[in-house]
Amino acid sequence: MEWTGLFFYLVSILIAGGIYALLCLALNIQWGMGGLFNAGIAGFFAIGAYTSAILTTGESSKHLGGFGLPVFAGLLGAALLAGLMGWAVAKICVRLKSDYLAMASIGIAEILRLVIVNESWVTNGSLGLAGIPRPFGEYLAGRSADLVFLAYVWTIVLIVYFVAMRLYDSPWGRSLRAIRDNEASAAAAGKNIEKFRVQTFVIGCAVMGVAGGLSAHYFRFLSPSATDPLLVTFLVWVMLMAGGSGNNRGAIVGALGIWSLWSMTEIFTNRLPLEWITRSSYIRMLLVGLLLQVVLQKFRSGVLPEKSPPLRFRK
Amino acid sequence: ADTKIGVLMDITGPIANFIPPLQNAANLAVKQVNEQGGLLDGNAVAVYGDTTGSSQGAVDAAQKLANVENVPIIMGALMSGTTIAAAEAVSIPTGIVQISPTATSPAMTDLKDNDLVYRIVPSDNFQGEVLAKMVLDEGIKKVAVTYVNNDYGVGIGQTFMDAYKKAGGEIVAAVKHEEKKDSYRSELASLTKGGAEALVVIAYAGDSGGKIVKQSIEGGLFTRFIGTDGLRDDLLIKDVGADALKTSFFSSPTSPADNPAQKTLHDEFNAEFGEGADKAFVDQTYDATFLAMLAVEKAGSTDRAKIAAALRDVASAPGEKVGPGEWAKAKELIKEGKDIDYDGAGGTYDFDAHGDVRGYVGKFVVDGDSYKQIEVMQ
Amino acid sequence: MSALLSVRGLTAGYGGPPIIEDIAFDVQPHEIAVILGPNGAGKSTVLKTIFALTSIASGTIDFDGTDLARCKTSALVTLGVSAVPQSSNVFPNLTVDENLDIGTYAAPPADKVATHEKVLHLFPDLRAKLKQPAGELSGGQRQMVAIGRALMCEPKLMLLDEPTAGLSPAYLERIFDLLLDIRKTGVTILMVEQNARQALQIADQGHVLVNGRNFASGTGKELLADENVRRSFLGGAAT
């Protein structure tokens, strides 16, 4: 029993870690490769989550639709809508320099959050959407459903990883990194900066949307508390930096590593002496904050630093 | 051996400021159990999980409680969002009973939960309706309403307004407001239009609710306030003074008639921690924790499968009444094989088929530096 | 006669493998010393190392009795060393006036107004641009601001990294004249130049650097006459 428990805890870490890995890969495409400082991850995540949830739940009077589509269609919709939103944001903001883009995207995410909380005819506001199905949910129940979901999540992670690798190891990726480093000279080399950036931003946002969708299906319930920037935006940045920005494998490693760190600290703080117990959560946050500093100082350029892709025909 | 009781709370994050008295409440329950014979054949140990106020954190914390700590039952969480996410993703699949002391979202009623998810506060719909009746009974025909934009405020606010209008009241202004702002004066300015007799505030005293009351008194905008359990907090009296609240009244879930159980609990709580018994949701948190332990005791083991049935058993009639702090008595009765029925500080808790309770709502007014219950409605 | 600046066995780099190895040379007071060499030889690195901007693996840098290898960058100006880096050598968002003013903060000159006037006399083009941010200047104008700033603190030793790069012939000449001039006032100069031919003409001594090592040293005249040096580094036969 102990062991099955630990096994399923591991499964849960891997599921959440997988969702974070998607976010990290998406951010890596945007920031690691494209130099686009997206600090509004939570916004695109939320769009994906709500889209997928609305598309897949059964008809309801409390919110828009409830279209009862299969999960896969929901995730596709999440990618499309988040991508579309990304496109609109990129069209307006992509010219901004990195710090400014960061602020603009934080602002947009915050506006989106307010829309989600206030426009309850679409989202049921703060009361949230219930009864969101899991993939193959009709055949499975109980803990084993988590295993199936784990496989589902990681299949998507692998697909996105391969796409990200292809993007990275290509003339497209190279030009993108060139644009990141120096716009003026990229333009002088005939690169249509705006086009590259919009493409990057849209691809990244679409993946963030998928991650959002998956989280909605994982929790089976979606309310604004699922799109908290602390856990969605900032933590993802931490993961990417710790894993090594510019490196897709680093993104995945960072996501798993930091999420494990984040999650497991509680197991230790729960074992503090009794008189500390009520404060254990504060101690945990303190610990997380300190561990973060250690990670930053010890793994300067991330666990796996950025490398230029190899050229296959070079000896 | 000791038995772990999972306590899931939103300790850090957006509602951090509500938590300390609630942790005290849970700890008090555990302490009393251990002083009066312990749980099963050992002591009870509360294991906390922190949801950080987000779904991700809630699921993660619940996973740890369920799988690493291996708890037989979970008390919590407090916000509806974190409660339902933890229930859907963890408690239901792992077959753990979860009792929330405070989650009021109507969505909880319809969860496909294999009879595992309970709560001991009535769904929002209930308090809203009763409040409407209470206000009309006072002879107030025109009110302005403001409610906080979260699951708590929206739930009660909407049902209140619907019920109030249906029963003939007039709502002259209604404003939904965001939490955590510093000034609500512009919201208040629009609420004053229309000449309402009183302002209905559905928000927490520790956050927007307290600020709204204070700022309307300072601005001379309203003198009469009607609040819900979130506002009915000693902090409010401390903040604006009893004088300013003379004509105001508050609703809060309670137990039928005048409830000695509540007084017992409050006395013990204040004896232990000095203050805070009157904070929002202290009663419910204590009761939920106590109930959780009763259910484990009743089940006779930490076998998760047996606990759900046991919980219904100990919470509802028939059976010998047990109240807050009466663990020794309860343990004795269970050992004798007798049926018990826990009636807590916050209500009698008879679960319906959905794991919800029908509640009683009390009407409170300010009395000195705390509140006095003057009427109970069902 | 004791050297003002004496570099011994200097090995330094940027954290990776060393860029310069076992460099040694002396600069006597009131001298103009020039460092030459192909691109990437490590010339700038030598100057940066003296200015404590790289990490030193071994060696000493003795300036007037102080070991600069143990100094903080910002302390050097107070000791009387000022520098003009090769690139990003002005504060782009500060006006020209402010750029010059910054030069006086660490080591105020005896007479600030007079020094200011002297610099403007040297670079009259700047007079019209005093209130303009330095980032909006042309390449040559920036160079003037950078040198001007380094002069504002009345240094004992100036480190110049390619001061004439990007300057028009008129200014090129003027800079070289200036160097001779300020040498007369007692300032010692260590500079890196690619305009090697002219530089060697005014230099008291030159050091050729190749691949991070001392390759050849001598007086300006000697190096100019050296066929090997000329062919490899000065762009072929003398015209």
Added chain:
Amino acid sequence: MIRLEGIRVDFGGLRAIDHASFNVDAGSVTGLIGPNGAGKTTAFNVIAGAIRPNAGRVLFDGEDITGLKPYQRAQRGLARTFQIPHEFSHLTVLENLMAAASAPEGENVFNVIFRRGRFGAEERAIYDHARETIRFLELDHVLDEKAGNLSGGQKKLVELGRALMRNPKIILLDEIGAGINRTLLSKLADKIKLLNQEHGLTFCLIEHDLDYVSKLCDHVLVMAQGKLLTEGTVDEVRSDERVIEAYFGGGKYEAHA
């Protein structure tokens, strides 16, 4: 090949280019000289599209390109270098050059994800071209070094290398010589001549070293204070009174004061 007509550029109150008009002939190596702050770099920026002129037109091969963006001009065969190096600092030297090449197939996202076969040959050709250029620029030993870590002169060479990778019709060189070792510089001159004669590539270069200019250029444009002062062969220009005054500082310092 390039024609500026009545170009005017104002920076706030400052008129950096004041109704200048001139031509850069196809197949020529044209020098652009003038004192510091004359507006030479600004003129390049106008031609390359980095700055919109306040008035006037830019023609390229007879076509008005005033409204085009820098990248569009680059795609039409216009390449430039920057006076202050603008390297891709986190890319290696090799990647710097390869990234500068145009790769229509390889820069198509759809191809990149789904049809990787489409750009193999193109990529190979770019690679070979880049290696060749690097060899010529004597940058072999720093092939895999991040460009941000290069020395000042090496960055200039990378700057030139990127322009060469474009296979352009015309290259604008902004003080490529400043900071480059003289021996290498004369080799660059040979290369420029070669490209000009054998491939008919047009060059326009800003340079302060007149000896160097005279070695390379058939035609010289002289700018001063935002205007075209004069033009002609190097020798003609050298003996022009106005040029001597404005450029060589006439009677030493007074001319500027």
Added chain:
Amino acid sequence: MIDFINFYLVPALAIGSVYALGAVGISMIFGILRFAHFAHGDLMTLGTYGVLAAAAIFPVNPLLLVPFGMVLAIVSALLVDKVFYRPLRKLPTIYTVISSFGVALIFRSLVQLLWGSQNQVFGSGGVRPPLVLFDTFRVSVLHVQAVVATSVIALFLHFFLSRTKTGRSMRAVSDDPELAQVAGLDTEKVVRWTWIIGAALAAVAGSFAAMDTSAHPNLGWNLLMPMFAAAILGGIGKPMGAMAGGYIIGLAEELSSYHWIGDHALISPSYKTAVAFVIMIVLLIVKPQGLFKGRLL
């Protein structure tokens, strides 16, 4: 009209003061250390609790105790800079951004550990009678104090930045830290001053916010986003701009729900925060360098 002043304008100015004081620090840190300081809000909280702790000992007007909070904030900021930020200074600034995010967690959990996470009110709390002028203007005394204090601070700050050597060095360091070192400026001293000013003002801002309502561990974190917006609005690295930005954000948030047209709030108060962000984004797009040109000052 009276309503407008009493319920919209004056409170907006008071909130604007809080944003302004907080944004100055963010803006200066952004200008000089080049990173978005996510722990600034929590630094504010820490300072506020410093005042609160002092208020528990000395029974005087809490405004007089603000220096205690300033000292606490300054010491913490300097310590954190030395231990956490400085080792990362040579790396891309994103590392420091992430680090500051961790520091925010550390600050917040320390406040929670030391003082608990319940709301705490200054002094006896209670309703403070407003200042009534001409029988019609009713404004809170604290609001007036906040606005006046902010103006005085703005004057001092302007003087410091434009007249003192340290102040002027700040601009150089913000432009090019390495060159500043080469030019002999003590960059570490400049950095120290940046923290001192930023932290001190943060403590003042936090105290005003807490005295107006109550103190709790999320106090500063909740204010962080509008403060960032204010810093951006004023043009990053420009303290005076940030001040103006703070007031603009404060005014925009409060005045957007005034019934400018007809009888209804122009924009639902639920969207207050959004208004601030929309203004920020629009400004970023049309005038990316912020409202005020030039770095610092």
